[in-house]
Amino acid sequence: MRFGVNYTPSQGWFHHWLDFDLDAVRADLDSVAALGLDHIRVFPLWPYFQPDRALIRPRAVEHLVHLVDAAAERGLDVNVDGLQGHLSSFDFLPAWTRTWHRRNLFTDPEVLDGQAAYLHTLAAALADRPGFLGMTLGNEVNQFAAGPHPDPDRATADQIDAWLERMLAACEKGAPGKPHLHAGYDATWYQDDMPFTPAQAARRGALTAVHSWVFNGTAQRHGRASVATEHHAAYLIELSKAWAGDPHRxxxxxxxxxxxxxxxxxxxxxxxxxxxANALDCPDLWGITWWCSHDVSRDLADFPELEYGLGLLTNDRRPKDLARVLSRAARGHTYAPAPRTTALTVPADPAARSRCAPGGDVFEAFFRLTADGARPTTVLDTRATDRDHLTARALREVVTPDRVLRTPRGGTRS
Structure with missing residues (x-):
């Protein structure tokens, strides 16, 4: 089990790449390491690193290597996101893909060539660095592929699958044997027309990544201290397992x-x-990486209000109560969850994903079971009678959402 944090520099936010200060980075990393965490996730901004399709700036790549080395000196492993992409409500896309040069991020052959070259370059530069964990293709890149993005780069699920295969291959070629992966926001699991599918998330790459944010309707609908809000991350972890080919992915x-x-x-x-605590009750959890390390400075304008205070540490590197919670967990947790033996059926059809979203019958049934102490996981409706699959996952009981929601609270499902 790994405990880490998404690294947000205390000076200049991710714009720090424009005037990179290694001493400031080292001070930030000292404050992270002092919490007892073991890894960080870092975000080179794509247009700063590759401002032209044929120009991947050597100095920017050198700065990234210096950051990874500084982290290793402090006992911190590093996962690197490549295509930034989208961060904290802002899009960072190179000019050679936008406006007068508008080309689809997922289907245009020249854009794909540029992306693959960029990801390969970063991975190759880091391949032999101590503590380099591997590449994530980009931060929530799926948000570019459909609404509510105001200018989406439309693609089919098959085109996205081809894109994922090529980009992951570029990372593997640059840094063979590292656990490279891709990551999306929860529309992958919840949005019917999202071309990034749950099956891709749970089968492409070395790990399944989930991003849990309760401002997606969960906290609004159920409240701050509800079962649904406090177990939302655990829900996404268990929801992802329905699509996985490996029963212990x-x-x-x-x-x-x-x-x-x-x-x-x-x-x-x-x-x-x-x-x-609820996430640690999920088997096969690789790690927890909190968002984020340091608050965004109030000297920076135009961020949504919530973005300024998400850090474990203040902008001047002082730990909050939130940081102490993560520190205690990292230093003193015991990770030995029992198998989850009750599975809730979920629709295999990606056009029915909204049933898994807040307000959907799968979502509501999962938390009904959770409130009743059942510790549920999920299984595709197409696998619900597959004895080999159920046995491989130690599943003993399969229930449907309609049955759960018809059962009186605290009543038996058998």
Whole structure:
């Protein structure tokens, strides 16, 4: 089990790549390592690193290598996101893909060539560095492929699958044998027309990544301290397992945070404690990586209000109560969850994913079971009678959402 944090530099946010200060980075990493965490996830901004399709800036790549080395000196392993992409409500895409040069991010042959070259370059530069974990293709790149993005790069699921295969291959070629993966926001699991599918998330790459944010309707519908809100991360971990080919495929809770005002600052530590405890009750969890390390400076304008206070540490590197919760968990957790033996059926049809979203019958049934102490996981409806599959996952009971929601609270399902 790994405990880490998504690294947000205390000086200049991710714009720090423009005037990279290794001493400031080292001070940030000292404050992270002091919490007892063991890894970070870092975000080179794509247009800063590859401002022209044929120009991947050597100095920028050198700065990234210096950051990874500085982390290793402090006992911190590093996962690197490549195609940034989207961060904290802002899009960072190179000019050679937008406006007058508008080309589809997922289907245009020249864009694909540029992306593959960029990912290969980063992976190759880091392949032999101590502590380099591997590449994530990009941060929530799926948000570019469909609404509600205001200018989506439309693609079919087959085109996205081809894109994933090529980009993961570029990472593997650059850094063979590392656990490379891809990651999307929860529309992968919840949005009917999202071309990034649950099957791709659970089968492509070395790990399944889930990003858990309760501002997606969960906290609004159920409340700050509800079963659904405090178990939302665990739900996504277990939901992902329905599509996995490997019955014990590792799942990485790659992003989870305490967003105000839905989770007020004074309740952030309690939310984190509950979220972490519930995630640790999920078998096959690779790790938990909190969003984020340091607050965004109030000197920077135009961020949504919630983004300024998500850090474990303040902008001047002081730990919050939230940080102490993660530190205690990292230093003192015991990870030995029992198998989850009750499975809730979920639709295999990706056009029915909204049933798994807040308000959907799968979502509501899962938390009904959770409230009743059942510790549910999920299984595709097409696998619900596959004895070999159920046995491989130690599943003893399969229930349907309609049956759960018809059963009186506390009543038997048998």
């Amino acid at each position: 590792p799942v990485w809770l790659q992003e989870v945070g305490a967003p105000a005002p839905l989770v007020p600052a004074e309740h952030a530590a309690a939310f984190a404690e509950a979220t972490v």
